[in-house]
Each structure stands twice: as C-alpha cells, then as structure tokens.
Amino acid sequence: MTDFGEDDFFVASLKGVIAKINPSARVIDITHRLPSFNIKVGSFVLVSSYKYFPSRTVFLVVVDPGVGTSRKILIAETDNYFFVAPNNGVLSLALEEEGIKQLREVSNQNYFLPELSRTFEGRDKMAPVAAWLSRGISCEEFGPEMTSYKKFTAEKPQIKRNEIIGRILYIDKFGNLITNIPEGMIELIQKKTGKKELSLTIEDKEITSFEQSYSSVKKGELLFLVGSVGLIEIAAKESSAAQKLKIKNGDKVKIIVRSQE
Amino acid sequence: MTDFGEDDFFVASLKGVIAKINPSARVIDITHRLPSFNIKVGSFVLVSSYKYFPSRTVFLVVVDPGVGTSRKILIAETDNYFFVAPNNGVLSLALEEEGIKQLREVSNQNYFLPELSRTFEGRDKMAPVAAWLSRGISCEEFGPEMTSYKKFTAEKPQIKRNEIIGRILYIDKFGNLITNIPEGMIELIQKKTGKKELSLTIEDKEITSFEQSYSSVKKGELLFLVGSVGLIEIAAKESSAAQKLKIKNGDKVKIIVRSQE
Amino acid sequence: MTDFGEDDFFVASLKGVIAKINPSARVIDITHRLPSFNIKVGSFVLVSSYKYFPSRTVFLVVVDPGVGTSRKILIAETDNYFFVAPNNGVLSLALEEEGIKQLREVSNQNYFLPELSRTFEGRDKMAPVAAWLSRGISCEEFGPEMTSYKKFTAEKPQIKRNEIIGRILYIDKFGNLITNIPEGMIELIQKKTGKKELSLTIEDKEITSFEQSYSSVKKGELLFLVGSVGLIEIAAKESSAAQKLKIKNGDKVKIIVRSQE
Numbered sequence: 001m002t003d004f005g006e007d008d009f010f011v012a013s014l015k016g017v018i019a020k021i022n023p024s025a026r027v028i029d030i031t032h033r034l035p036s037f038n039i040k041v042g043s044f045v046l047v048s049s050y051k052y053f054p055s056r057t058v059f060l061v062v063v064d065p066g067v068g069t070s071r072k073i074l075i076a077e078t079d080n081y082f083f084v085a086p087n088n089g090v091l092s093l094a095l096e097e098e099g100i101k102q103l104r105e106v107s108n109q110n111y112f113l114p115e116l117s118r119t120f121e122g123r124d125k126m127a128p129v130a131a132w133l134s135r136g137i138s139c140e141e142f143g144p145e146m147t148s149y150k151k152f153t154a155e156k157p158q159i160k161r162n163e164i165i166g167r168i169l170y171i172d173k174f175g176n177l178i179t180n181i182p183e184g185m186i187e188l189i190q191k192k193t194g195k196k197e198l199s200l201t202i203e204d205k206e207i208t209s210f211e212q213s214y215s216s217v218k219k220g221e222l223l224f225l226v227g228s229v230g231l232i233e234i235a236a237k238e239s240s241a242a243q244k245l246k247i248k249n250g251d252k253v254k255i256i257v258r259s260q261e
Numbered sequence: 262m263t264d265f266g267e268d269d270f271f272v273a274s275l276k277g278v279i280a281k282i283n284p285s286a287r288v289i290d291i292t293h294r295l296p297s298f299n300i301k302v303g304s305f306v307l308v309s310s311y312k313y314f315p316s317r318t319v320f321l322v323v324v325d326p327g328v329g330t331s332r333k334i335l336i337a338e339t340d341n342y343f344f345v346a347p348n349n350g351v352l353s354l355a356l357e358e359e360g361i362k363q364l365r366e367v368s369n370q371n372y373f374l375p376e377l378s379r380t381f382e383g384r385d386k387m388a389p390v391a392a393w394l395s396r397g398i399s400c401e402e403f404g405p406e407m408t409s410y411k412k413f414t415a416e417k418p419q420i421k422r423n424e425i426i427g428r429i430l431y432i433d434k435f436g437n438l439i440t441n442i443p444e445g446m447i448e449l450i451q452k453k454t455g456k457k458e459l460s461l462t463i464e465d466k467e468i469t470s471f472e473q474s475y476s477s478v479k480k481g482e483l484l485f486l487v488g489s490v491g492l493i494e495i496a497a498k499e500s501s502a503a504q505k506l507k508i509k510n511g512d513k514v515k516i517i518v519r520s521q522e
Numbered sequence: 523m524t525d526f527g528e529d530d531f532f533v534a535s536l537k538g539v540i541a542k543i544n545p546s547a548r549v550i551d552i553t554h555r556l557p558s559f560n561i562k563v564g565s566f567v568l569v570s571s572y573k574y575f576p577s578r579t580v581f582l583v584v585v586d587p588g589v590g591t592s593r594k595i596l597i598a599e600t601d602n603y604f605f606v607a608p609n610n611g612v613l614s615l616a617l618e619e620e621g622i623k624q625l626r627e628v629s630n631q632n633y634f635l636p637e638l639s640r641t642f643e644g645r646d647k648m649a650p651v652a653a654w655l656s657r658g659i660s661c662e663e664f665g666p667e668m669t670s671y672k673k674f675t676a677e678k679p680q681i682k683r684n685e686i687i688g689r690i691l692y693i694d695k696f697g698n699l700i701t702n703i704p705e706g707m708i709e710l711i712q713k714k715t716g717k718k719e720l721s722l723t724i725e726d727k728e729i730t731s732f733e734q735s736y737s738s739v740k741k742g743e744l745l746f747l748v749g750s751v752g753l754i755e756i757a758a759k760e761s762s763a764a765q766k767l768k769i770k771n772g773d774k775v776k777i778i779v780r781s782q783e
Contacts (some may be wrong), residue, residue: 045503318538489641
C-alpha cells in the first residue's frame with residue numbers, strides 16, 4: 001500500500017526490487033491511490049483490509065512524507081503478520097488491534113539496495129526489507145529493538161445520554177460516508193436506554209431509514225446502515241450520498257436513539 | 262472484475278480472502294473501474310476479454326447493486342470456464358456465447374467467511390466461493406441447481422435495405438466509439454446488395470473513410486473500422502473521436518452501403 | 523507497460539493471452555496510465571524502472587500509435603533483459619543504457635494468436651511473443667535479425683560557463699518536476715569552476731534551497747534536490763511544485779553555480 005499513484009514508475013520499482021530478492025513472493029496491491037502524505041487515511045484503509053490476508057503476510061506500507069529525514073523505518077511483528085513502514089503513525093490502527101510481538105528499527109544496510117537515494121527509501125530500503133522478511137529472515141536481523149512506535153489517537157465518538165456525536169472518517173468510491181461510530185455503540189445505548197428507534201443528522205439533514213442493506217429504500221434515497229467494516233455508514237441507493245449531501249471527510253454526524261412512536 | 266474502484270480497501274479484501282483459501286491461485290484483474298452499478302458495461306467488458314483467458318479460469322464478477330437483498334448469487338459452469346456473480350444480468354453476454362453446463366445458486370454457508378456482513382457479499386461470499394472453486398471443489402457443493410439466470414437482451418442493430426441503424430455501445434480510453442454493429446452484418450449487406458462503398462453517419466456528421474487501421478488517415482481525422490472485438494468502431498487518428506464528436510454511450514449511428522462511384 | 527488505461531478490457535486481454543501460453547509467468551504492471559500514444563513519456567517511465575527488475579525479465583511495452591501499419595514489432599535482447607515493443611522509439615532510453623545482444627523483427631506467425639485483428643497487435647502478436655519468450659523460446663525463432671531500431675535522441679541540457687539550461691522532463695503524481703539535468707553535471711561544473719553555491723530558476727522564480735530530502739524546508743516551500751533516478755528535481759514539501767509553479771512538461775529550467783557568499 002502506498003500513496004504513489006499508478007501513473008509513474010514508483011510502484012513498479014518496488015515490485016521489481018521484491019521480485020529480484022524473492023522471485024516467488026506473491027504481491028497483492030491494497031491500493032496506491034491514497035491521498036499524498038495522508039497517514040490517517042492510509043491507516044484506515046490498512047485496518048479495513050489487513051485481517052483478510054493470510055497469516056504471515058508482510059505488509060509494506062509506504063506513505064512517507066518524512067523520507068530522507070531522521071524518521072525511522074519500523075518492522076512490527078504481530079501475532080499474525082509483519083508490517084514494514086516509516087515510523088510515522090501509518091500503522092496506528094492496525095497495531096492497535098493486533099498483539100505486538102516485537103518492534104524493530106530497520107538499520108542493517110546488508111538488506112538495503114547497494115545504492116541509496118535520499119528521496120525513495122520505499123524502493124531502496126523498505127521494499128528489499130519486506131522481500132527479505134518474506135523469505136524468512138527473522139526480524140532480529142534488520143536492526144535493534146524499539147520499545148514504542150509513533151501513533152495517532154483516533155478520535156472516538158462521544159456519547160451524551162441518548163445521542164452519539166461522531167465524524168465522517170472516510171468516503172468511498174460509491175460516495176458512501178463511513179463514520180467513526182461502531183455498530184456496537186448504538187446497541188449499547190439501545191440497551192441502556194431501552195429505546196430502539198434511530199435517526200441520524202448530518203448538516204441539518206435528518207435521515208430516519210436505518211436499514212440492513214443499501215437496497216432497502218427507493219433509488220436515490222438516503223439511508224444509514226452498518227457497513228462492511230462494522231462502522232455506521234450513510235449511503236444513497238445506487239447513488240452517491242457524498243454528492244447528495246455535499247459532505248467532506250471530518251464533518252460531524254449525530255445519531256439519536258428514541259422511543260418507537 | 263468489479264465496480265469497486267482502486268482507491269479503497271474493497272478489492273484488496275477480495276484478494277486477501279482468495280489468497281487465504283487458495284495461496285497458489287493466480288489473480289488477474291480485468292478491471293475494477295466499471296461505472297458503479299453498471300451491469301451492461303460490466304457485461305460488455307467481460308465478454309470482450311474472457312475468451313483470452315486459460316480454460317478453467319474462475320471469473321469473479323462483482324457488480325452488485327442488490328447486495329444484501331434476496332437476489333441470488335450464481336455459479337455458471339460453461340464448457341470452458343466458471344463464473345461467479347450476483348444473478349443480476351452481468352453475465353448475460355458471456356453466457357450467451359458459452360455453452361452452459363450447469364447453473365448453481367450459491368447457498369452453502371460452509372464456503373462463506375464465518376462472519377457475514379450485509380453490505381459486502383463480494384468479500385464474504387463470492388470471493389471465498391471463487392477461491393474454493395479454483396481449488397477444485399465441484400459446483401454441486403455450493404448449492405442447488407438453477408434452471409435459468411437473469412439476463413438482459415442486448416439491443417441488436419436494425420437493417421433497412423442498404424442501411425444499418427445501430428448504437429454506441431462503449432467508449433474506450435482512447436475515445437474510440439465502439440458500436441453494436443458486428444463486422445459480419447456489413448459483409449452480409451454488401452453480398453445481398455452487390456454494393457461495396459460504405460459511409461457512416463453519427464450526429465449529422467458523415468464519415469466516409471472505412472479503413473483497416475487507425476493510421477490510415479491524417480492525424481486527427483475521423484475514420485471507422487473493424488475494432489479488436491469484431492465490432493464497427495469510430496476513431497480519430499491519435500486523437501479522441503468521442504471528444505471530437507461529443508458523443509455519449511447509447512447514441513445512434515447509421516451505416517449506409519452504396520455503389521462505388 | 524502500456525497506454526491502455528485500466529478502465530477497459532485491453533490490459534486483461536494481454537494478461538489472459540500470457541496466462542494461457544505461460545501459466546507460470548509472473549506479470550508485473552509497470553503502468554498502463556501513460557498518456558495515449560506518448561512514446562517519450564513511455565520511454566522515460568521504462569528507463570526509470572526496468573533496471574530494478576530481475577535479470578531475464580521480458581518487458582512488454584505497448585505504446586503503439588502505428589498499430590496495423592507497416593511499422594515493425596521489435597524484440598531486443600540485451601545483456602540482462604528482453605524487450606518486446608513496436609519499433610517506434612519507445613525503447614530508446616532503455617536500449618541506450620543496455621548492451622544490445624541482438625535485435626529481431628517479429629514476423630513468425632506461429633507465435634501469434636490464430637486470429638489476428640488489425641487494431642490490437644498488443645493482444646494478438648506482442649503479448650503471445652512475450653509469453654513465448656518467457657517460456658525460453660530463443661529470439662532467433664521469432665523473425666529475422668534487424669541491424670538498427672528506431673530511436674529518438676533525448677534533448678541534453680546545455681552548459682554555458684557556470685549555467686546549465688535544461689527542461690522539465692516529467693511531472694510525477696506528487697507534482698514533483700523532474701528535469702533532464704543529471705546530478706553529475708552539477709558536480710562537473712562545481713569542480714571546473716571551483717564554485718559551490720546553487721540556485722535554480724524556472725519561470726522567473728528563483729529557488730535557492732538545494733537540499734538532500736523533500737523535508738529539509740518548511741511545509742509548502744519550494745526546493746530542488748537529486749531525485750530517485752539521479753536527475754535534478756524541483757519539489758515543494760508535502761505539496762505540489764507543479765501546481766505552485768504552474769509548470770508543464772517541456773518548460774525550461776536554469777541552474778546557476780555561484781561562489782558562496
């Protein structure tokens with residue numbers, strides 16, 4: 001996963017480097033279309049997909065605004081996976097979920113390309129390290145242990161009595177608005193208050209259709225539902241909720257739990 | 262093939278699921294950039310490429326506006342291939358060409374992911390089923406036989422004496438306009454009428470250059486020819502016919518067969 | 523590498539053809555998003571990535587404005603690699619760097635698809651030839667020797683005393699402006715003149731920060747540095763230099779070497 005886009009020679013260089021070191025490595029693209037330098041979006045896309053991959057997968061994550069500076073390169077070994085990335089927070093959400101077995105600072109030049117640039121450490125350092133990891137070289141080989149890694153704290157929704165105040169976390173290709181409100185939070189309030197009926201408010205617009213699938217309303221109509229990563233999502237049937245509501249990432253959203261009328 | 266785009270975590274989730282079930286499966290992307298929910302365009306892109314793939318390929322086709330509803334998931338085994346898709350018509354054009362050996366409704370939960378969402382059956386049901394198929398599990402295992410599948414009927418061009426009235430079916434990346442008029446239909450009229458000369462009219466513009474390759478006219482000039490999938494195509498040398506003609510998908514096109522002057 | 527884009531069925535057709543001929547071939551995309559028909563950009567993207575690939579890689583390069591004409595299809599075997607492409611100059615920069623062992627004109631129909639179109643020789647001729655090459659068929663098999671190939675001469679920067687006049691060669695996804703000025707040319711002038719201090723002028727804008735990494739200036743500020751392919755590059759920290767400077771491909775750039783003040 002990178003923010004390199006697909007127009008240039010950047011992704012191909014990584015894959016060439018990997019194929020040279022481990023010809024039998026199977027490389028799967030998560031995405032290369034992350035917004036440039038956007039660590040939070042990268043972290044969200046990673047956490048939404050990594051757990052579907054086979055155990056022992058090596059995740060190479062290059063969103064690297066600090067390339068060429070003293071920011072470190074990190075290997076994280078978890079119960080199930082390996083992650084290689086700049087130590088800038090891009091692994092925050094995934095590592096929060098996974099049990100960390102060890103963290104290593106990548107520094108052993110034996111596993112880098114022989115010629116190093118200052119502007120493309122994804123190619124020169126991280127891709128070769130990921131390839132060597134996939135060949136079974138143990139984490140210890142790559143550099144000294146680290147006791148912590150850089151992380152950002154994801155903003156959690158706030159609960160006030162029967163209301164949840166959250167935010168739009170991610171807008172997908174279909175224009176679905178993924179919020180930071182987990183499904184379980186609604187159930188919790190429903191249990192606590194004994195109330196069942198839900199409505200959602202975003203930008204002065206109230207949506208009352210809380211449904212199980214995108215198709216439970218009329219074409220073009222707005223609804224909200226539990227999305228595929230367990231978060232509440234606002235959608236419009238066969239249409240773009242983002243366009244209809246003119247919403248951007250980070251905008252506020254409120255869910256109210258009421259008695260059934 | 263999907264309409265998921267490449268920005269999000271959707272395609273990666275499918276590929277992770279497949280790699281987990283069948284680590285040696287080779288996954289090739291047809292495209293993930295279909296217009297959202299567009300079953301007809303999906304069907305055309307599939308029919309234009311599937312026959313170039315090795316025999317026994319499993320095609321996983323996720324264009325799924327009805328996800329989470331009662332629409333069924335279909336496995337079609339044909340003489341040469343397997344297809345897994347929602348039963349919504351997206352396989353229409355491919356199955357019309359292939360000899361169908363059996364149709365199955367996917368219902369056996371043993372081949373699904375253990376946790377099912379209501380909004381992403383591509384990941385939870387279709388990808389695992391495709392992966393199990395690629396491991397050699399037989400179609401019978403996945404669910405009961407179906408006797409028919411949902412299809413749309415492609416609009417055929419109409420012939421009136423020495424004229425063919427067709428439509429623009431697809432506009433490609435180069436701005437070439439692919440019509441629904443098969444090469445053979447022109448030959449048929451030429452034989453019937455004994456006339457040879459061709460001209461094509463679209464939006465009051467007449468094009469008289471019927472050529473063998475894009476390069477047979479001057480740079481920027483319009484021509485028509487037999488395209489790579491055997492359909493008549495309007496193009497402009499090293500330029501975009503779509504931009505020049507301001508044409509959109511579905512617009513009418515007319516070919517006239519005349520005596521040579 | 524192609525200019526086919528990723529929306530259509532073109533790339534998939536190539537990959538299907540390859541998988542059918544050599545099921546164990548590992549296919550890596552360089553990019554399919556080259557500007558349509560742009561041989562110079564294609565040549566630059568190829569030369570910037572090919573050397574990171576394993577020895578004996580077969581590069582299939584389809585940027586083919588002359589498809590269906592008498593332009594030939596070329597196989598170039600070099601010390602390390604094979605290249606298959608239309609003979610139109612797209613291999614110029616790569617072949618300039620590599621030692622050529624032999625050039626062949628592809629003409630042996632035994633290695634083509636049985637049915638040939640006039641508009642898609644990438645699928646019908648070049649992809650199958652690349653696949654057969656990857657299976658170890660020797661170059662001699664595909665057609666007669668050629669003694670030369672079509673090439674364009676890349677415009678070299680000009681040196682006037684302590685000044686280098688170059689051009690913008692490529693603009694990447696981040697908006698970094700890659701010039702045609704190689705790192706070594708600056709060192710050469712520095713040595714000759716005994717002067718060290720550098721400044722760069724583009725469109726009346728002078729940039730004086732010559733740095734080692736993108737992050738050596740304040741966010742949004744312009745700098746220039748040695749990019750990842752050894753060429754001088756203009757960038758803006760975590761921002762797009764292209765947008766800031768409203769520069770396009772081909773625009774002039776001047777570097778002046780001065781005494782330190």
